[in-house]
Amino acid sequence: MARAHSNIALVKYWGKRDAALNTPAVGSISVTLDALYTDTRVTFLSGLVADEFWLAGCRNPVTRISHVLDLVRGHAASMGLPAAGLNAIVTSTNNFPTGAGLASSASGFAALAVAAAGAAGLALNGRELSILARHGSGSAARSIFGGFAEMHAGTAVDGSDAYAEELLDRGAWPLAVVVAITEHGEKSINSTVGMNESKATSPFYGAWLDSADDDLADMRAAIRDRDFARLGELSEYNCLKLHSLMLTTRPALIYWNAATVAAMHAVQALRARGVPAYFTIDAGPQVKVLCLPGDAATVQRAMALVPGVHEARISGLGPAAHRLE
Amino acid sequence: MARAHSNIALVKYWGKRDAALNTPAVGSISVTLDALYTDTRVTFLSGLVADEFWLAGCRNPVTRISHVLDLVRGHAASMGLPAAGLNAIVTSTNNFPTGAGLASSASGFAALAVAAAGAAGLALNGRELSILARHGSGSAARSIFGGFAEMHAGTAVDGSDAYAEELLDRGAWPLAVVVAITEHGEKSINSTVGMNESKATSPFYGAWLDSADDDLADMRAAIRDRDFARLGELSEYNCLKLHSLMLTTRPALIYWNAATVAAMHAVQALRARGVPAYFTIDAGPQVKVLCLPGDAATVQRAMALVPGVHEARISGLGPAAHRLE
CATH class of the missing domain: 3.30.230.10 (Ribosomal Protein S5; domain 2)
Structure with a gap:
């Protein structure tokens, strides 16, 4: 196991x-x-x-x-x-x-x-x-x-x-992630299929490839310097870049639902009142919020109040994969 | 006047x-x-x-x-x-x-x-x-x-x-547009300011410029041929391309709200049940739905049922600007 x-x-x-x-x-x-x-x-x-x-x-x-x-x-x-x-x-x-x-x-x-x-x-x-x-x-x-x-x-x-x-x-560098679940169903488009369609059809695919190394270098520097604002801002930007690539795929890959967008605005509202929190979203409608461990309960409450969010779960950073026996 | x-x-x-x-x-x-x-x-x-x-x-x-x-x-x-x-x-x-x-x-x-x-x-x-x-x-x-x-x-x-x-x-070529209003407030970012920020910061700005002529040629052909499906699909695609450019601007220009995204999905659901309807969205949260005049009432009802849509107004195509006296 x-x-x-x-x-x-x-x-x-x-x-x-x-x-x-x-x-x-x-x-x-x-x-x-x-x-x-x-x-x-x-x-x-x-x-x-x-x-x-x-x-x-x-x-x-x-x-x-x-x-x-x-x-x-x-x-x-x-x-x-x-x-x-x-x-x-x-x-x-x-x-x-x-x-x-x-x-x-x-x-x-x-x-x-x-x-x-x-x-x-x-x-x-x-x-x-x-x-x-x-x-x-x-x-x-x-x-x-x-x-x-x-x-x-x-x-x-x-x-x-x-x-x-x-x-x-x-x-x-202990960080927390609040996972806001907006939908329990399976996503409609498999990632591998979506990736192939993006490569074949998005006019932004070339720029997506070309700009990746800059983001990786910036993120390594943010982690090295334990610079949470830089890590968070770059995470949001890179997430939006991914979704822009998906949205410009033909036919469009629209993974967000209403609650996804409401949660994005709620995260920005948290920041506006001084709580450093940043969203990231993968190929699905769930929103993950990066925050400091001391703010995790505040962020969890804010996410749980977003209409359409079924559950907000706090996670710390996990260990490597390992055998249990 | x-x-x-x-x-x-x-x-x-x-x-x-x-x-x-x-x-x-x-x-x-x-x-x-x-x-x-x-x-x-x-x-x-x-x-x-x-x-x-x-x-x-x-x-x-x-x-x-x-x-x-x-x-x-x-x-x-x-x-x-x-x-x-x-x-x-x-x-x-x-x-x-x-x-x-x-x-x-x-x-x-x-x-x-x-x-x-x-x-x-x-x-x-x-x-x-x-x-x-x-x-x-x-x-x-x-x-x-x-x-x-x-x-x-x-x-x-x-x-x-x-x-x-x-x-x-x-x-x-009479077409109809259903305007779904999701927010009455003024938008937060002036378009001219947003455009300058996109030009300065989005990694997709170059590809946005480079791909414009293809879309214009396709749209002219769709209008020439009175091909509504082609006009609609291209409108949705081009709208998503615009918003992708905005989303990858730093800081991000997120004009959508929860109701915007719910309306987008509602339009796609209309299409799935055989009503040719296509969304387009400018620099704000409102959703405009392109449809045939005979479907306008159906589309209006569907939009009015979207949570967060305050009002859905049907418009035909308008005349040139003119003097009233």
């Missing part, structure tokens, strides 16, 4: 460099969230006719799961381990809504990578686990690490330099 | 080529709206120490008004007309909320241009009136004309080729 935590990108990833290797077109920087996690168990078994994936007690398609398991079986074969020839049962649970823009695929594939490697008897390091998780979901590469993590876009044709690493331990 | 109607750009203008001449960085295409208009009277008087501007009975600043009046006085001087040496009283009323993203400056400066030229005894043609109105507000250049109008960005250093002209008479 392994547990991996969800993460929220402060500098976002959207667009793929290589679809088969699932390498990103731009680097990204995230914080891992203590309050949102996936627990996953992988059991390699003889006599199993195919891989099985059970999520919250329901059987689910295995396509992307088996792709990651195949890579684990390949590693196992090179080490002469028995898992090489076996199918697996994967059971998984999230402690938060699945597929609604809360990065369940990030925590899910990071937990899968750690659990599958462990079950196969492989001793992979963080970089290897990060690359393994990336094959399932680009953002999962970051959830291998705790605190602040940076994913490198890389340039190698085999994807070997497209991995995440820890930028800063969560103990070195 | 002159009356000019508001207009809504289907291909939007944002960004200036020359600030002093108020020439736009991109061309634009609009429809003039029958239901929203400004009535303006200009009276040149001897013994008046300065220009005066009264809007809805309240005295207002004259800076931009006097700039247009100065140009009229210049024309009058070259013709030897007495208005050349006189200040003026300008009285104006809008039949809709002012400064809230309903293009009151478009109808206002178009009405001013027609009324002032008339009061001074000048016989200006449509192109000359359009250039005169442009000096007050870029979008006003289009409100000189009825039906479908196109504004040319121009290239001349004196701004002489930056004018609008009629593309199609309103009788040739």
Whole structure:
């Protein structure tokens, strides 16, 4: 059994460099969230006719799961381990809504990578686990690490330099994130499909790629200097840039609902009355508010009062993905 | 007294080529709206120490008004007309909320241009009136004309080729626009200030300029072919492109509120059930829905049901600006 935590990108990833290797077109920087996690168990078994994936007690398609398991079986074969020839049962649970823009695929594939490697008897390091998780979901590469993590876009044709690493331990700069849930349903457009459409149709895609390195450098500096206002302003800007890319995709990717926008204005209103709080939003309608731990309760109350916000959950920064047994 | 109607750009203008001449960085295409208009009277008087501007009975600043009046006085001087040496009283009323993203400056400066030229005894043609109105507000250049109008960005250093002209008479293709009002207050950021900030800070500004001509050509073709689906889809896309440019301005220009986004989704839901309706939104929170006249009542009802929409008004396409006496 392994547990991996969800993460929220402060500098976002959207667009793929290589679809088969699932390498990103731009680097990204995230914080891992203590309050949102996936627990996953992988059991390699003889006599199993195919891989099985059970999520919250329901059987689910295995396509992307088996792709990651195949890579684990390949590693196992090179080490002469028995898992090489076996199918697996994967059971998984999230402690938060699945597929609604809360990065369940990030925590899910990071937990899968750690659990599958462990079950196969492989001793992979963080970089290897990060690359393994990336094959399932680009953002999962970051959830291998705790605190602040940076994913490198890389340039190698085999994807070997497209991995995440820890930028800063969560103990070195405690921050809080208030997750405001505006919708429990699954999002309408899968991220991979959306990314391909943005690349093919948005007139802003080129500028999105070209401006990514500046944002990454600014964010690294903000983290290095523990400059919360700079981190927050840049996070909001980069989030709006991502959504602008999505909005100019044809047909448009409109992930916001009324409550999303109301929450954005509520965050700006908090700032106007002196509470340093900044929003960020992924490919879904939920709003995550970055704040200092001492302001988290104030921010939670403000978010809970926004019409259409069902729940506002406080999270600290989370640990690296790890085995539970 | 002159009356000019508001207009809504289907291909939007944002960004200036020359600030002093108020020439736009991109061309634009609009429809003039029958239901929203400004009535303006200009009276040149001897013994008046300065220009005066009264809007809805309240005295207002004259800076931009006097700039247009100065140009009229210049024309009058070259013709030897007495208005050349006189200040003026300008009285104006809008039949809709002012400064809230309903293009009151478009109808206002178009009405001013027609009324002032008339009061001074000048016989200006449509192109000359359009250039005169442009000096007050870029979008006003289009409100000189009825039906479908196109504004040319121009290239001349004196701004002489930056004018609008009629593309199609309103009788040739009757369309309806449902104006959903979500907020009666004035917008927080003046458009000229916002445009300058976008030019200075948005990473997407270059691509916004580069992609404008394609949208203009597509929209001309849609109007020529009376292809409503093409006109509507392109209007939504171009609107989202404008707002993406605004959202990526630093600090961000977020003109939408919760009801704006709810109305956008309601329009898409109308389409999903077979009603061809498309939204467009200017620099404010109001949503304008393009539809066929036979669907206008259905669209109006759907908009009136959106939480946060105070009023939904149906408009046909309007006539050119004209004198009332």
